Amino acid sequence: MNERILELFEETPETYVSGAEISRRLGVSRTAIWKHIEELRAEGYTFEAASRKGYRLISKPAKWQVSKLLNGMKTKALGQKVHIYDEVDSTQTIAHKLVASGAPEGTIVLAERQTAGRGRMGRSWHSPSGKGIWLSLILTPRIPVYFMPQLTLLSAVALCRAIQKVCQVDIGIKWPNDLLIHGKKVSGILLESSGEDERLKYVIAGVGISVNLLEEDYPEELRSIATSLAIESGGKVSREELVQAFLLEFEEMYALYMEKGFAPIRLLWEALSVxxxxxxxxxxxxxxxxxxxxxxxxxxxxxxxxxxxxxxxxxxxxxxxx
Amino acid sequence: MNERILELFEETPETYVSGAEISRRLGVSRTAIWKHIEELRAEGYTFEAASRKGYRLISKPAKWQVSKLLNGMKTKALGQKVHIYDEVDSTQTIAHKLVASGAPEGTIVLAERQTAGRGRMGRSWHSPSGKGIWLSLILTPRIPVYFMPQLTLLSAVALCRAIQKVCQVDIGIKWPNDLLIHGKKVSGILLESSGEDERLKYVIAGVGISVNLLEEDYPEELRSIATSLAIESGGKVSREELVQAFLLEFEEMYALYMEKGFAPIRLLWEALSVxxxxxxxxxxxxxxxxxxxxxxxxxxxxxxxxxxxxxxxxxxxxxxxx
Structure with a gap:
C-alpha cells in the first residue's frame, strides 16, 4: 500500500494531494492513509501536511552513493573498509561485533537508518532514514585508558572542522563533544571503549550528524533544541563529502595526537569551544x-x-x- | 575408562600402582594408560609418577562448597550473587554476558576450571580444575574512566591483604597488579572495562589465584616463575575462606576509595609493593x-x-x- 501511495504522489510532483482523493482512489480509510504516511516518514520520506489541502511529498530518502564515497576518500587508513547497511539497531552494536571478529583500525559502519541509535548517558538518538550520517569508526590506539577523555575531545575537534569546511556554518563545541549551531544541537558523538587494566583495547567512535533533515522531520519537542546542517546552511549537503572530510580531519588530528600528545588538540578544542x-x-x-x-x-x-x-x-x- | 582407572587407585590409597598392573587388569596398552592419566590430570587429579614404581594418586579435584561459601560471606554487596560453573572458557566471558543481561554490581562468577583463562596482554592463564580460584567480579563504579588505573591498583591491594590474612605468607605487589611470593607469581588480576566517553559503564575484575596447586600441577616451563599458596604456606588453603576474605577487603577498599579518593589506596599499595x-x-x-x-x-x-x-x-x- 505504501508503494501505491508513493506512485500517486509522483503523478503530480510538488503539489498537494488531498486525503479524500487518496482515500477514493486507493479505497482505504483516512485513518489508514495517515498511518501509511507515518510509516513512509519513518522510512525517510518527508511530507508536508496542510489542513484542507492534504499532503505534499517534499523529499525522498537518499541512498549512500558508495562509489562516490569510496573514490573520494583521501585517507590512508580510516574509512578504507566500509560496511554500509540499510537499517540497523545501532551502528555501534555492529561495530562492536566487527571488532570481535577482527576488523582492523579505520573500519567504518554506516547505516541509512538506526532503529535504536544511542546517545550519551543512555539517551536515544533520532536517526531517520537517508538524511543523516550515522557512523561508527573503529580505533585501536595503543594508549593508556587514562587518555580516553582526550580522544573524546579530539573527535569533536575533527568533526567540527570537517563541518566548517564542507558547510561554512558557524559551529562550536559544547564540552565535551556536542556540536551546536546557534545553540541548537546538530551532532552528537559517543565514544565506547573497551579497556584491559590500564590499556585501551579498542574504541568505537559513534557519530550522529543531522545532515539533510528538514524542520518537518523533527518531532515537535526537539525543534527548539535540535537542528540540521541543511536547515542552517540553507541547502542540501553531500553526506559522502562530509564523511570524507570528517575521516580526513580525524586521521590528521589522530596522527598529531600520537606524535605530539594532547597539547595541540587542546588548543584547537579551546578555539572551537562555545x-x-x-x-x-x-x-x-x-x-x-x-x-x-x-x-x-x-x-x-x-x-x-x-x-x-x-x-x-x-x-x-x-x-x-x- | 578414566573412572575404572580411578577405582583401581582408590582400592589401595597412597600406594604406587604400576603401569603393568593397570595394563593387565584393565586390558589396555601402557600408552593408553598414560593418555588417561593425562586426561585425569587436566580434570584436577594429581598423580606422582616414579620410574619402576608406577603412578600414585596424590589428590583429587575439590568442588566449591557453595553453602560454606555463601554462609561465611561477610560483605554487604560483593559476592551476594554467585554464579558457579564446573567448566567455562573464561569467567570473564561469562561475566560480560551477565552484565549485558543486567546483573547487578557485586555479582561474581566462579569456575572449577577454565579452558581459556585470560591473563594480561592477551596471555593465557593456567587454570586447572579444583585447585585455584578463577573469579570474576562485576563492578559498576560511577567514576570517570580516567580513574581506571587506580581501580587496578586497588584490586591488587585488596587481594594482597586477603592472602596475607588467610595464609600468613610474605606476599608483595609488582606494578601494577601481579602478586609475588619469593619472586614467583601466585596470582594475576585483569580488569576489563567498558567506557562511554569519559565515563565507566562497568568493570569486570578477573582474579586468578593459584591456591592448592602442587609442584606437579605446573608444566615444567612455569615452575621457576610460578608458585601456589599451598606450596608457599606448606598446607592446603580453603578457597571459600579466601574468596570471602578477598571480597570483604575489596568492599572495604572500594568504599574507602569512593569516599576519600586514591590517596589512602596509594599509601597501602606503596606499603605492599615489591x-x-x-x-x-x-x-x-x-x-x-x-x-x-x-x-x-x-x-x-x-x-x-x-x-x-x-x-x-x-x-x-x-x-x-x-
Whole structure:
C-alpha cells in the first residue's frame, strides 16, 4: 500500500494531494492513509501536511552513493573498509561485533537508518532514514585508558572542522563533544571503549550528524533544541563529502595526537569551544556546581571557577550553558 | 575408562600402582594408560609418577562448597550473587554476558576450571580444575574512566591483604597488579572495562589465584616463575575462606576509595609493593626505559628515575624487576 501511495504522489510532483482523493482512489480509510504516511516518514520520506489541502511529498530518502564515497576518500587508513547497511539497531552494536571478529583500525559502519541509535548517558538518538550520517569508526590506539577523555575531545575537534569546511556554518563545541549551531544541537558523538587494566583495547567512535533533515522531520519537542546542517546552511549537503572530510580531519588530528600528545588538540578544542568563559552549571555525584568554564586541563577535564574563586575540575557528565 | 582407572587407585590409597598392573587388569596398552592419566590430570587429579614404581594418586579435584561459601560471606554487596560453573572458557566471558543481561554490581562468577583463562596482554592463564580460584567480579563504579588505573591498583591491594590474612605468607605487589611470593607469581588480576566517553559503564575484575596447586600441577616451563599458596604456606588453603576474605577487603577498599579518593589506596599499595626503590626495566612505545621505580603519582602511574636523574612516568605495560 505504501508503494501505491508513493506512485500517486509522483503523478503530480510538488503539489498537494488531498486525503479524500487518496482515500477514493486507493479505497482505504483516512485513518489508514495517515498511518501509511507515518510509516513512509519513518522510512525517510518527508511530507508536508496542510489542513484542507492534504499532503505534499517534499523529499525522498537518499541512498549512500558508495562509489562516490569510496573514490573520494583521501585517507590512508580510516574509512578504507566500509560496511554500509540499510537499517540497523545501532551502528555501534555492529561495530562492536566487527571488532570481535577482527576488523582492523579505520573500519567504518554506516547505516541509512538506526532503529535504536544511542546517545550519551543512555539517551536515544533520532536517526531517520537517508538524511543523516550515522557512523561508527573503529580505533585501536595503543594508549593508556587514562587518555580516553582526550580522544573524546579530539573527535569533536575533527568533526567540527570537517563541518566548517564542507558547510561554512558557524559551529562550536559544547564540552565535551556536542556540536551546536546557534545553540541548537546538530551532532552528537559517543565514544565506547573497551579497556584491559590500564590499556585501551579498542574504541568505537559513534557519530550522529543531522545532515539533510528538514524542520518537518523533527518531532515537535526537539525543534527548539535540535537542528540540521541543511536547515542552517540553507541547502542540501553531500553526506559522502562530509564523511570524507570528517575521516580526513580525524586521521590528521589522530596522527598529531600520537606524535605530539594532547597539547595541540587542546588548543584547537579551546578555539572551537562555545563553553569557555561562559557561566555553566552541572551536577556531579557530590552536588551541583555553578561557575565560569575556564579552560581544559592536561587530561581533558574542564576547569570551572566557582563564584567564591575556587577552581573545580569536571571530569565527566553533561553541562548546561546558562 | 578414566573412572575404572580411578577405582583401581582408590582400592589401595597412597600406594604406587604400576603401569603393568593397570595394563593387565584393565586390558589396555601402557600408552593408553598414560593418555588417561593425562586426561585425569587436566580434570584436577594429581598423580606422582616414579620410574619402576608406577603412578600414585596424590589428590583429587575439590568442588566449591557453595553453602560454606555463601554462609561465611561477610560483605554487604560483593559476592551476594554467585554464579558457579564446573567448566567455562573464561569467567570473564561469562561475566560480560551477565552484565549485558543486567546483573547487578557485586555479582561474581566462579569456575572449577577454565579452558581459556585470560591473563594480561592477551596471555593465557593456567587454570586447572579444583585447585585455584578463577573469579570474576562485576563492578559498576560511577567514576570517570580516567580513574581506571587506580581501580587496578586497588584490586591488587585488596587481594594482597586477603592472602596475607588467610595464609600468613610474605606476599608483595609488582606494578601494577601481579602478586609475588619469593619472586614467583601466585596470582594475576585483569580488569576489563567498558567506557562511554569519559565515563565507566562497568568493570569486570578477573582474579586468578593459584591456591592448592602442587609442584606437579605446573608444566615444567612455569615452575621457576610460578608458585601456589599451598606450596608457599606448606598446607592446603580453603578457597571459600579466601574468596570471602578477598571480597570483604575489596568492599572495604572500594568504599574507602569512593569516599576519600586514591590517596589512602596509594599509601597501602606503596606499603605492599615489591617494585618501589628497586631497579626496573620496561619497554614503551618510545623505547626501553631503565631506572629506579620511585613512587606512584596521583593517577596511579609509576614514576621511574632514570640514571641521568630524569623522572619518567609509566602509564601502562609490564615491568621487569632487575
Amino acid at each position: 563553553t569557555l568563559k561562559r557561566p555553566i552549571r552541572t551536577s556531579t555525584p557530590s552536588g551541583f556546581i555553578e561557575g565560569i568554564a575556564d579552560s581544559l586541563d592536561d587530561t581533558g577535564a574542564l576547569t570551572v571557577i566557582t563564584p567564591n574563586g575556587e577552581r573545580v575540575k569536571i571530569y565527566s557528565g553533561d553541562i548546561e550553558l546558562k | 617494585t618501589l626503590k628497586r631497579p626496573i626495566r620496561t619497554s614503551t612505545p618510545s623505547g626501553f626505559i631503565e631506572g629506579i621505580a620511585d613512587s606512584l603519582d596521583d593517577t596511579g602511574a609509576l614514576t621511574v628515575i632514570t640514571p641521568n636523574g630524569e623522572r619518567v612516568k609509566i602509564y601502562s605495560g609490564d615491568i621487569e624487576l632487575k
